[in-house]
Amino acid sequence: MAKKVKYKPKKIKLCASDLVLQIVTTILLFIVLLITLYPIIYIISCSFSDYIAINAGRVVFWPVGFTWSGYEYVFRFKDIWVGYRNTLIYTVVGTALNIFMSMLCAYPLSKRDFQGRRTYMNLFFISMFFGAGLIPHYLWNKTLGFINNPLVMIIPGAMGVYNMIILRTAFRSSIPGDLFEAAKIDGANEFRSLFQIAVPLAKPTISVLTLYYAVGHWNAYFSAMIYLRDKNLWPLQLFLRGILTTTEGFKPSDASNPTPNPSGGSSTQIADNTLGAKYALIVVSTVPVLILYAIVQKYFKKGVMVGAVKG
Amino acid sequence: MAKLERKMQQYSLVLTSNRKKGWDLFWTRFKKNWQLHVMMILPVVWIIMFHYIPIYGIQIAFREYSNYYGMWGSEYVGFLKLAKFFGNYKWSSYVVNTLSISLYSLVAGFPTPIILALIIHVNDRKILKKITQNVSYIPHFISTVVMVGILIRIFDQYTGLLASFNRLLGITDRPNLMANVDAFRHIYVWSGIWQGMGWSTILYIASLSAVSEELHEAARIDGANRLKRVWHVDIPAILPVISIQLILRFGHIMSVGYEKVYLMQNSVNLPVSEIISTHVYKRGIQDGDLSYGAAVGLMNTFINTTLVVLVNWITTKLTDGEGGLF
Incomplete structure (x- = not known):
């Protein structure tokens, strides 16, 4: 082996109290890691386990009696597909609108010499501290004809004021003002400066906001529960609510009978079959969000810091 | 010319x-x-x-809403609807439940991310720090519905994780914790901390890393060890951020996350789990008494806003006009 010489900066020897502190904090970090990861690992293990093993309480860490049947059961369930499709539509369209609106709003407000900036800003600021509450919103949306209308998942939440302010801060602090001046001299109008200068330069913040918005859309269930009655419009979370937050097993309500066990006659047996599927469903519905987080993760540090510190 | x-x-x-x-x-x-x-x-x-017109629509709280006359035409009844709320003998239990859940969340949930951020900041093991940070963000992305689903699975009387452990340890007692009056608050608060702890550290870690190195240097020369520097340099430096976060938290003290509470409710834990916002939803939208719901909701908002202003005033006084939000 070739000898490698590492040049390490000479470390200052820790004094006893600092050493103890290091040991204690390291132990605490491991404990935090364990507490966070253990429930997640348990759920994933259960989703791959045989329902008999789950029922007998034999799954504690690793999957027992490895099987894909939970996942098979989930994907044969028609409602899940409908929910997945709807959630995907709401998330993509809703997030795109969110980002567009936030850009439109954040850019003028980031201009220091924009006349009327104060007034606009107050309009948005006040809304963060004082809201009308559930019922007046419900009544107004009803008046607008949003009951049982998929637009209710997109339009009323077309922008998040807090996220917009983060973007405004990013526009203001990460882009030198001279750049806009130069663009103006070269004949760019404001729209062009926004989409060709400000937006590309604020990319880290915009990707983080995309994550925030998309996660919000993906996880929303309450407004769907209030406004949407037609099951074909339901997002995934609303179907999940019916399946996960009841103690009974989920039984196929639609025509295509997904029961993998044809000999199972009694209803308790069907419930047993669906036990692993519940865990599988938890995994299946959360993974897309985590994938998105993993993609955005590299922008994370830069993007979050800009808005967060100055908030 | x-x-x-x-x-x-x-x-x-x-x-x-x-x-x-x-x-x-x-x-x-x-x-x-x-x-x-x-x-x-x-x-x-x-x-x-979608914000100011609904605020104008709050006046429905003082009217008897009728479908025929709509939002602006319904008959004016004053504070009748609010009186109806206080006429219900359960009203105090709704208020107590709301306050106890949110104060418990605040007392247990507010310091934990700060402590975690300090631990991460103090520790020297770079890889461990990074892994812990990234892993601790994961629960934040779990939706409310799935989170409650997980809780139900884990605390299931017969097939849950707790039951498995009990079986391993030979304990035959099988409490149904999800339908338990005493356990509800603890489960609600600590599952919330599990979900949000890591995510909330982001802000504190960011402000901790912005603390000037010179301050630490000076303290080191004066003979302060790491713990002392945490106490005398790090914590004072992030105090403004902490106070702003605290004010914002107080603003939500009456608006407990009803989405989660609603999903965790069952007939057994209802005496401790029925809070003002779930009551508003049930009576206002499910039972259709919209004016009543709006009146109770308005009272809630009013208390909220008052609290924010009050806390902001106190923090401003305590920090000589530096810590306040507005």
Whole structure:
């Protein structure tokens, strides 16, 4: 082996109290890691386990009696597909609108010499501290004809004021003002400066906001529960609510009978079959969000810091 | 020539716009910024449509809502609806439940991310730190529905994780914790901390890393060890951030996350789990007594806003006008 010489900066020897502190904090970090990861690992293990093993309480860490049947059961369930499709539509369209609106709003407000900036800003600021509450919103949306209308998942939440302010801060602090001046001299109008200068330069913040918005859309269930009655419009979370937050097993309500066990006659047996599927469903519905987080993760540090510190 | 003169005049108008007053000034400035105003149209229309018009609609709390007359035409009844709330013998239990859940969340949930951030900041193991940070963000992405689903699975009387452990340890007692009056608050609060702890550290870690190295250097020369520097340098440096977060938290003290509470409710834990916002939802939308719901909701908002202002005033006083939010 070739000898490698590492040049390490000479470390200052820790004094006893600092050493103890290091040991204690390291132990605490491991404990935090364990507490966070253990429930997640348990759920994933259960989703791959045989329902008999789950029922007998034999799954504690690793999957027992490895099987894909939970996942098979989930994907044969028609409602899940409908929910997945709807959630995907709401998330993509809703997030795109969110980002567009936030850009439109954040850019003028980031201009220091924009006349009327104060007034606009107050309009948005006040809304963060004082809201009308559930019922007046419900009544107004009803008046607008949003009951049982998929637009209710997109339009009323077309922008998040807090996220917009983060973007405004990013526009203001990460882009030198001279750049806009130069663009103006070269004949760019404001729209062009926004989409060709400000937006590309604020990319880290915009990707983080995309994550925030998309996660919000993906996880929303309450407004769907209030406004949407037609099951074909339901997002995934609303179907999940019916399946996960009841103690009974989920039984196929639609025509295509997904029961993998044809000999199972009694209803308790069907419930047993669906036990692993519940865990599988938890995994299946959360993974897309985590994938998105993993993609955005590299922008994370830069993007979050800009808005967060100055908030 | 006249044309040139007019042109000159226009330019001088722009140059001397500071001296102009009233409508003229407004108009010159508007011409300069009109594109920015065009950009603001959509967001402003949106916030008026979906924020300020509903605020105007709060008046339904003082009317007897009828489908026929609609929002603005219904009969005015004053504080009748609010009186109805206080006429219900359960009202105090709703208020107590709301306050106890949210104070418990605040007391247990507010310091934990700060402590975790300090631990991460103090520790020297870079890889361990990074892994812990990234892993601790994961629970934040779990949706409320799935989170409650997980809780139900884990605390299931027969097939849950707790039951498995009990079986391993030979304990035959099988409590149904999800349907338990005593356990509800603890499960709600600590599952919330599990979900949000890591995510909330982001802000604190960011502010901790912005603390000037010179301060640490100076403290080190004065003979302070790491723990002392945490106490005398790090914590004072992030105190403004902490106080702003605290004010914001107080603003939500009456608005407990009803989405999660609603999903965790069952007939057994209802005496401790029925809070004001779930009551508003059930009576207002499910039972259709919209005015009643609006009145109770308005009272809630009112207390909220008062609390924010009060806490902001106190923090401003305590920090000599530095810690306040507005």
